[in-house]
Amino acid sequence: MTKSSKKSKEPNQKPLSQEALKLIGHIADILAEEFVKAIKKQDVEKKEDGDESGNIR
Amino acid sequence: MAIMDENVLTLKQIQKKLQTKQHVLIHLCEKGVIEPDFQETQGRGIHREFSQRNLLEFAVALTIRKYGIPVATTAAIVRLLKSFERSTQRRIKGFSLIEYLQKRRTNPNILLFLYDGEYMVFGIEKDQKFLSVTGFNISKLISEPERQVKLDHLDDFPTSFDSYLRIDLQRIAQKIS
Numbered sequence: 545m546t547k548s549s550k551k552s553k554e555p556n557q558k559p560l561s562q563e564a565l566k567l568i569g570h571i572a573d574i575l576a577e578e579f580v581k582a583i584k585k586q587d588v589e590k591k592e593d594g595d596e597s598g599n600i601r
Numbered sequence: 602m603a604i605m606d607e608n609v610l611t612l613k614q615i616q617k618k619l620q621t622k623q624h625v626l627i628h629l630c631e632k633g634v635i636e637p638d639f640q641e642t643q644g645r646g647i648h649r650e651f652s653q654r655n656l657l658e659f660a661v662a663l664t665i666r667k668y669g670i671p672v673a674t675t676a677a678i679v680r681l682l683k684s685f686e687r688s689t690q691r692r693i694k695g696f697s698l699i700e701y702l703q704k705r706r707t708n709p710n711i712l713l714f715l716y717d718g719e720y721m722v723f724g725i726e727k728d729q730k731f732l733s734v735t736g737f738n739i740s741k742l743i744s745e746p747e748r749q750v751k752l753d754h755l756d757d758f759p760t761s762f763d764s765y766l767r768i769d770l771q772r773i774a775q776k777i778s
Contacts, residue, residue, distance in 0.1 A: 559633050559676040563746035568677060571742075571752055572684030575723050575735060579685070580692045582709050582725045582732040 609639055610651045615659055618777050625666075626659060634662050634676045654686065657699040660773045668766050670718060673743045678713065678721070678768075702774035710771040715739070716762035722755070734758065 560568070616623050629635045630649060638652035651659075658679045665675045686698040702711070709732060714722040719740035725733040734755040742750045 559673040560680060560743065561746055564677065564743055565680065567742055567746045567750060568680050569684045569688075571737060571750070572681055573688040574752060575681075576685050576688030576692060578733045578735060579689060579709075579711070579725055582727075585732075586709055586727065 608653055610653070610656060612649060612651070615651055615656055618656060619659055619663060621663060625663070629659065629662050629666075632672050632676070634672060634679055635659055653697070653699050654683065656777060657702075657770075657774055658682065660777050661768065661770070664768060664773060665715075665766070670715065670766070674715070674718065674739060677739055677743055678715075681721075681723075682770075698770075699774050702771045703778040710769065712770065713768040714758070715766040715768070716759055717764060718766075720759060720762060722758065722765075724758075 610618075612623055612626055615626055619626075626635075630637060635651075635655060635658050637649040638655055639650035641648050661682065662675050662679055665678060682698065686696065689696045689698070701708070709725045709727040712724040712726055714724065716722065719738060720736060721739040722734060722736040724731050724735075734757070736753045736755050736759065737750050741748065
């Protein structure tokens with residue numbers, strides 16, 4: 545059987561409040577944006593380096 | 602017919618990959634640091650199974666654990682990585698943090714720094730040069746989340762702390778591949 549979802553939650557102790565989780569989500573979103581910018585820039589630079597080194601596209 | 606899903610890992614498989622004791626892994630689940638992606642209650646017990654992302658989360662949590670960092674801080678870091686992956690998936694379809702870190706050695710790495718156990722820095726690094734350095738007070742985020750924590754876009758690393766813990770995500774991910 546392929547498992548694809550969480551069926552139930554155990555009564556774990558929650559070390560983080562709902563507000564903290566929300567804030568983490570917000571921060572993570574900004575970090576993801578920075579990260580995607582950085583890797584896209586990297587891809588463009590790689591492409592340009594390839595062009596400069598005379599590689600045939 | 603039962604179909605084996607190789608992306609689903611048992612506790613035993615995680616234990617083997619990370620060379621640690623099962624009770625340590627269970628403790629991280631019970632403390633809410635790791636939330637198994639596949640979990641169900643069976644009678645009085647709990648049956649847990651884990652994703653590849655959980656594997657990376659365990660590896661990061663175990664690294665942090667060595668330094669006696671509080672559970673809440675560890676949980677916040679793990680949660681940050683989970684949310685970061687989800688946010689990145691909204692921008693890059695099918696993005697998997699563990700796969701990215703394991704397969705793309707030449708691409709930007711992600712390094713986390715924890716200064717004096719309270720200030721977190723998220724750095725994107727390529728060829729020993731940081732493309733982006735962002736910091737925030739993780740202690741305040743945990744204890745006073747209602748007081749909107751400020752995110753600092755830094756030109757350089759903070760110098761007003763005594764010590765820091767450096768977490769190299771690419772290195773951790775490659776160790777468990």
